[in-house]
Amino acid sequence: MARISVAWANLMHERTRLMVAISGVAFAVILIFMNLGFMGALISTATNFYEQFNADLFLISPETLEISTSTAFPRERLYQIAGVDGVERTMPLYSEYLLWRNPETGVSRAIFAYGFNPNDPAFLMPELQEENARHILSRPDTVFMDRFSRPEFGPQDIGTTTEADRRRAIIGGTYFLGGGFAADGTLIMSDQNFVRYLAPRPLNLINVGLVKLNPGISPDKVAETMRSLLPADVDVYTKPGIIQHDSEYWLESTSIGFIFSMGVVVSFVVGAVIVYQILFTDIRDHLPEYATMKAMGYRSKYLFKIVLQEAILLAVLGYVPGLVAALGLYHLTTKATAGTLPVAMNGGRVIFVLSLTLLMCCLSGLISVRKAVTADPAEIF
Amino acid sequence: MFKAQQQSKFEPSRDNLAVQIQRLNYFFGAGDLSKQVLFDISLELPKGQIVILTGPSGSGKTTLLTLAGALRRLQEGSLRVLGQELVGLGDRALVNIRRNIGFIFQAHNLFESLTASQNVEMAVELTGDFASKRQQAVAMLSALGLDDRVDYKPQSLSGGQKQRVAIARALVNHPKLILADEPTAALDKKSGRDVVNYLHNLSREEGCTVLMVTHDNRILDVADRIINLVDGRLESDSSLNAFVQSKTKDSLTDISADMFIM
Ligand SMILES: Nc1ncnc2c1ncn2[C@@H]1O[C@H](COP(=O)(O)OP(=O)(O)OP(=O)(O)O)[C@@H](O)[C@H]1O
Ligand SMILES: [Mg+2]
Numbered sequence: 001m002a003r004i005s006v007a008w009a010n011l012m013h014e015r016t017r018l019m020v021a022i023s024g025v026a027f028a029v030i031l032i033f034m035n036l037g038f039m040g041a042l043i044s045t046a047t048n049f050y051e052q053f054n055a056d057l058f059l060i061s062p063e064t065l066e067i068s069t070s071t072a073f074p075r076e077r078l079y080q081i082a083g084v085d086g087v088e089r090t091m092p093l094y095s096e097y098l099l100w101r102n103p104e105t106g107v108s109r110a111i112f113a114y115g116f117n118p119n120d121p122a123f124l125m126p127e128l129q130e131e132n133a134r135h136i137l138s139r140p141d142t143v144f145m146d147r148f149s150r151p152e153f154g155p156q157d158i159g160t161t162t163e164a165d166r167r168r169a170i171i172g173g174t175y176f177l178g179g180g181f182a183a184d185g186t187l188i189m190s191d192q193n194f195v196r197y198l199a200p201r202p203l204n205l206i207n208v209g210l211v212k213l214n215p216g217i218s219p220d221k222v223a224e225t226m227r228s229l230l231p232a233d234v235d236v237y238t239k240p241g242i243i244q245h246d247s248e249y250w251l252e253s254t255s256i257g258f259i260f261s262m263g264v265v266v267s268f269v270v271g272a273v274i275v276y277q278i279l280f281t282d283i284r285d286h287l288p289e290y291a292t293m294k295a296m297g298y299r300s301k302y303l304f305k306i307v308l309q310e311a312i313l314l315a316v317l318g319y320v321p322g323l324v325a326a327l328g329l330y331h332l333t334t335k336a337t338a339g340t341l342p343v344a345m346n347g348g349r350v351i352f353v354l355s356l357t358l359l360m361c362c363l364s365g366l367i368s369v370r371k372a373v374t375a376d377p378a379e380i381f
Numbered sequence: 382m383f384k385a386q387q388q389s390k391f392e393p394s395r396d397n398l399a400v401q402i403q404r405l406n407y408f409f410g411a412g413d414l415s416k417q418v419l420f421d422i423s424l425e426l427p428k429g430q431i432v433i434l435t436g437p438s439g440s441g442k443t444t445l446l447t448l449a450g451a452l453r454r455l456q457e458g459s460l461r462v463l464g465q466e467l468v469g470l471g472d473r474a475l476v477n478i479r480r481n482i483g484f485i486f487q488a489h490n491l492f493e494s495l496t497a498s499q500n501v502e503m504a505v506e507l508t509g510d511f512a513s514k515r516q517q518a519v520a521m522l523s524a525l526g527l528d529d530r531v532d533y534k535p536q537s538l539s540g541g542q543k544q545r546v547a548i549a550r551a552l553v554n555h556p557k558l559i560l561a562d563e564p565t566a567a568l569d570k571k572s573g574r575d576v577v578n579y580l581h582n583l584s585r586e587e588g589c590t591v592l593m594v595t596h597d598n599r600i601l602d603v604a605d606r607i608i609n610l611v612d613g614r615l616e617s618d619s620s621l622n623a624f625v626q627s628k629t630k631d632s633l634t635d636i637s638a639d640m641f642i643m
Contacts, residue, residue, distance in 0.1 A: 001511050001512065001514060001515060002511070003506055003511065004495065004499050004502055004503060004506065006492065006494070006495070006503075009492065009494035009495050009499070010492070010494045012494065013493060013494030014494075286492070288488060288490045289490050289491070289492050291490070292484070292486065292490040293503070295450065295452060295479060295484045296479065296480070296484065296503075296504055296507065296550075297476055297477070297479045297480035297507050298476075298507065299473075299476055377447075377452045377484075378447040378452040378453045380486055380488070380490065381443045381446060381447055381452075381486060381487075381562045
């Protein structure tokens, strides 16, 4: 027959206390998930435009902080790696801020402009895949406008004519991309137009090198090869790699990381205090029994195990409903913000929060257990 | 006869002793606040004897019991329990000694969350005998007249029944020594009597030594021997009859009638 689980029996015996404890843990779990969810969603809005870039590898200067604060590097670097095994195509991408004039109010505002060779399949947005998109982009002074640009830039209708950096600009088409944290709006134009607007900008200095690989080729391996071929004035990133590169910049340079990490810490402490209260009360109520067990010949180690088991049981019993509720809230948030705040769960976070919950409960268990371990059998006679 | 025990040449062979205390002193507190509660106690309990320890409140009965139960560390003197000298033993060894002793407290100290049987099984688990623990627990509870209460939780048992479960827990591993501190104090007269009768009969069957502290004069009749402790000193040590005679001379009024019946 199995050992009697005093931990389980004690928890189950006090149903109300158990419910309070589970709710407390679940509450902390939900708060932690929401903080991480918002942080992840905000950071992903800062970098999710990368998903629309038709590239497996990205070359940037080591001085580039994030896409809109980039240092240009020689286009030769792309030629140097064009022959590497598995490379299907290399595509230069130019980027810079322009002053875009709102044709209705006449107010100019900085907009982020991409320049590329219209013959390159550099972007994945469906509007840019259409046959005549290439022709329209090739026309002089014609740009495509991001529909996610802020309304302050003025009308986004095709045919709108205004000025960019004192030069005529016609909206020849639109797409949906988004500018992340840095840009209020974006434009896409041909490299020819780009140099016209940003003269005297030469075409042999590029901001991002896009590399498309043949299907089935491992980006990590090719990146490794390229790093060994290229000089130090350029870094090679995979798509997840560059997303992480930019995310880390935003986490460090903005207060997002701090605010939500504080949120996690506060939730952790709240949860730990609740669990501590519950375990402490439980131990206090059972002190004569624990002391009796010691008199009978049980060692402190065994009492230690009971309290730790109670802590782990509470962690698991509270985590599961917390996770379920968090999934529901993620869904609600995404729906309520019409997808602009894409709060999504991922496996790493599920594991991370579970570990955090276990840590939280065990920590409280360890603090409260001292009382049980010091229960003196001589005092209960 | 108290004197005689201190003369070593009349000492019975050590093998026949469950407890042997020699020149024991005990102090609470340290330094200037130190207060001596036990003075030069020497006492021998032969195996199988049922001994009652009485005395006024604060005279040191509980302290003596916890010392004999290896629940406190010895300071001065020598104390052998079941053939083992306690002086100089480490924590682990003291815990091992305790496993051979049955403890019964004034409060039953049962886990409210566990059934009567499970509470008793907790003691059996200490022996590592998991296969028959339920069987042993049920057998012991039946011996205490609780066969129909085996799977009840303490909250649905009466005070006397709870104390009988606590006794089952103390006896289930067949300890050679039982230490009980006022086991009937929280019980009414009838259930107190029941509990003591069970304790008396079972320990006789098992042949174990019992050292029981009590203020309850109604249960003195179960004792082979009565020891009186006053202000930390052994005041008298006598057989039941001698004790009763000496006390009736002092016109002790509250000895109830039923102690003479048994
Ligand atoms: N932990 C302690 N610290 C200091 N003094 C103590 C402690 N425990 C008991 N004492 C003192 O030691 C003396 C003996 O106490 P003890 O509990 O052994 O008496 P007792 O004979 O069991 O009394 P009662 O019949 O009231 O239970 C008392 O004066 C008591 O105040
Ligand atoms: Mg006492």
